[in-house]
Amino acid sequence: MSWIDAVPALAATVVWFLAPGVLTSYALGLRGLAAWTVAPAFSTATLAVSAVVFGKLGIAWSTESAGIAAIVPAAVILLVRLVLRRGFSPAVQPDSRKVRLAGWLGLLPAVLIGLYIIVRGFRTPGTMSQTYDAVFHYNALRWVLESGEASSLTLGGFGATFYPGAWHDITSLVVLSSNASLTVAANMASGVIAVLVWPLACLFLSRQVFGPAIPALAITGTVSVSFAAFPWGLLNFGVLWPNALGFALVPIGVGAGLSILGLTTQDTLNRTAAWGLLITSVLATGFAQPNTTFSLAALLLLPACQALLSWMRGQHRAGRTVRGLLGGAAAVALAVGVWVFVHSLPMVTGIKDFPWAPYTSVAGAVGEVLLNATNGREALWWISAAVVAGMFFAFRDRSTLWLPPAHMATAVLFVMTAAIQSSTTHIFTGFWYNDSYRLAAMVPITGVLLAVYGVTGVAVKLRERVNLQELPIRMRNTRLASAPALTGVLGALLLVVVATGYQEEFVDDINGTYNKPANVQATLVDPAERAFYSRIDDIVPEDAVVANNPWDGSAMLWALTGTHVLFPHLSQSGSTEAQGYLAEHLNEASNNPKVCRLVHRLDVRYVINGTFRFWLDDNRIDNYPGLTNLRMNPGFELVEQQGRMELYRITACDPELASHTPEPRNGT
Incomplete structure (x- = not known):
């Protein structure tokens, strides 16, 4: 099968990941970048929840039933808006045309580079993943297609127990829509997650953190595909397709949480949309892979602490110190209670002692995080330098003060799994099976933001140090000497680095799993x-x-x-x-x-x-x-x-x- 032959399957994948969500976004009043960048979360939650409902009602899973389900949330929202009218908060004004254009054009390099990596990595559209977990996922797809049962409540054991089925739900619809083989549909789904869903989610989070800043939005796409651990790492290890979907959606949930906490810059969400999107993201990540829901919670913990401390200071200044202290104590008690409750859940107790042996020293693991060379990969020097620079700038900005600690917390979790592995560390890393690969994939979520901040921050510093008098007269008052222009130059350099240096490593990462020479050990099916x-x-x-x-x-x-x-x-x-x-x-x-x-x-x-x-x-x-x-x-x-x-x-x-x-x- 050629890649041209796979276009219908690719198109079907894009439609199922975006179309249901775009309908919901527009019904909520979102427009422009906001409507499209959060669409994958709405789509995933809608289809996964629908599969569960259909399973309970005995309705077969099909393109027809899923298509009807896709329009239900939008119809309900529009009905509620019609009934409530003035009680429904108005939509936020969409970004200007220039801002939208910067975001969309910035995605283009990510899509092109990503497609190159996918095509070179898979080699053919129907290449089969030669991994342990892939056997379950392929056969789970076959179960869905033959039984018409796609509910996450019964997918485990193929009709018996719970297993998060969002990835299988969407991928099965790709098969049903395009008549593609299971291997082709799986490759299209995993490719679209890496090349489109993840960059869109990063663009949304970047917009929430940096506001309508054209330089930041213009380079976010390129930065999002510049890390090996994610999205490319999970196409190699496992293979963890459901995990990849969940991690790709986490930035959307984080962006919604920042909106609720009041830590965004010129928010692109209204209050109603923010709460709706956060709840949707919890559902979407939970039905994709619950450990990514824990990732969402972990990444929002530091912003929540920053917002709580800010509120307590405000109460103190207003002469309500006791109220502030009681509120803070109540929040801490609630967090501890949730922690204890979650640790008691069978879902967590069954995985928190999952055995993995350390493979490096603490110093080695720290070095891997700093160089974005987790799990023995090659060091990514340029993107790592951008992340370190971004930490410096984020610490100096009150609105992003939470970002470096959140990144470091993720790094610590990775170090625990890569270098320590004890009953104590399992208390913190058990949510992710104590697996260094999963936690390494979490690092780029904050790493993308820091790298974007690093590039734009360096551009601003360079602009401040440029001696305009040394420039030719025709350049002194032009945009060529501006910070956005310098950001563009640095972004272009980063693009060259990714396109000429990093992408071959990412291709090899995928190749090692999908294209094994015949008759070699670790080959499942030749x-x-x-x-x-x-x-x-x-x-x-x-x-x-x-x-x-x-x-x-x-x-x-x-x-x-x-x-x-x-x-x-x-x-x-x-x-x-x-x-x-x-x-x-x-x-x-x-x-x-x-x-x-x-x-x-x-x-x-x-x-x-x-x-x-x-x-x-x-x-x-x-x-x-x-x-x-x-x-x-x-x-x-x-x-x-x-x-x-x-x-x-x-x-x-x-x-x-x-x-x-x-x-x-x-x-x-």
């Missing part, structure tokens, strides 16, 4: 195996299940072809007792009546043996002894073979088949 699976799909009836050891790559048989497998994920957690028994005893079918009873109950009629090259040192590979030595056991008929890959039909449990032994086909 082209030969995909071809073999296609032939199997023509042999196995639609209602039959294929027994499999998922570690040989066959877990992907369902996702890639629609042929059902007994074990669709690499972990046996959630497997039934019957599945576990067959994993251990299926090869005893000819002399074990219990095996045949379970075979009939689960409709298992075939067994597949594939190649083992994925995580060979993981002992879970050995949890399927009942699927071995089939050629040496009676009751299994070889019907398809290609090299070491084999497909057997189970004849031991069917007397008619047991007497029929045709020659197997041998694929080439």
Whole structure:
């Protein structure tokens, strides 16, 4: 499949991420940059919540049902505005044309650079991620498409338990809208998150922090795609597609929170829109991946402290010191209570002691954060210098005083996971599975703002130091000597650095996960195996299940072809007792009546043996002894073979088949 062929899937992805949200934004009264930059949060929350509601009502998940759901929030908001009329706060005046133009043109380099990285990193639109988590995500997509059930309440275990499904909801709609394959749709979704959703969210937050400052808005797009840890890092590690969606939406929630706290510059939201957007962001990040909701809360903690201290000082100056102290104490008590409550939630207790070994020293981890070289990546010197400069300028500005401490707090969380890992650090890092990659991806959220401040701040300082008398007369009173012009020059230099220096590293980051040479260790499914699976799909009836050891790559048989497998994920957690028994005893079918009873109950009629090259040192590979030595056991008929890959039909449990032994086909 060529990239031209993937355009319909790409277009469908953009539409589902933006269209529902734009309708809601305009209904709320937002216009211009504000309406479009926050749209992904509204879209994600709308579709994820709709999937849950449809699941409860028994309504199938489809483009038609999702399309109707997409217009409901806007219709409700407009109805409320019509009923309340004067009671509904007016919309904020949109930015000027120049400000909007600066923001949109500033996004163009981000989109172009991002598309280059995506195309080079994936190589082809349908390239499959060769990672542990990708197996679950691909098969979860297949479950949604086959069952018509997209609710996050039942996605875990495919119809059993909670799993945040926003990414799967949107990606499944891409498949349904464009008829793209699962791998193409997954790549388009993850690409749009990195290239469009994340830069839009950063642009919104930049607008909230810096106001209608043309220089800052013009370079935000370029800066947003200049960090390795995010958005590019999560296309390599995991692969953590739901996490990537959640992190991409966090800046929108932070911008809404700053509006409520009164820490914005010429706010682009009214009070109603700010509260609505914050609640929406909590829903969107929660249904994308709850640990990104904790990221949103953590990043708003420092601004909230700054706003609280400012309020307490105001109370003291007004002669209401006791009221200020009581209010502050109540806020602290509420925060502690929420902290204790959240730590008691089963969702948190189940992950807060997740084991990860430290991989570096404290000094090494600190150095990685300073150089934006987390998890052993190459140092990004220029963007790191901009971040450090931005911390200097942000400390001198009361409205951004919270920003450096928030960035440093995120850095500390990363250091805890990368270099320490103890029961004490798990109290703070357990929300993110104690995972350094997830916390590294959180650093660029504040890093983008600091880098933008660094570039614009340096430009202002340079302007202050320019001796106009030394310039040619024709330049002294022109815009060429202005701070915005100098910002443009520095931004252009940064663009050159990203386009010529950083982007190849980002491409390699993606390539390492998606394009593994055939026959190397850590390859889950290679082209030969995909071809073999296609032939199997023509042999196995639609209602039959294929027994499999998922570690040989066959877990992907369902996702890639629609042929059902007994074990669709690499972990046996959630497997039934019957599945576990067959994993251990299926090869005893000819002399074990219990095996045949379970075979009939689960409709298992075939067994597949594939190649083992994925995580060979993981002992879970050995949890399927009942699927071995089939050629040496009676009751299994070889019907398809290609090299070491084999497909057997189970004849031991069917007397008619047991007497029929045709020659197997041998694929080439």
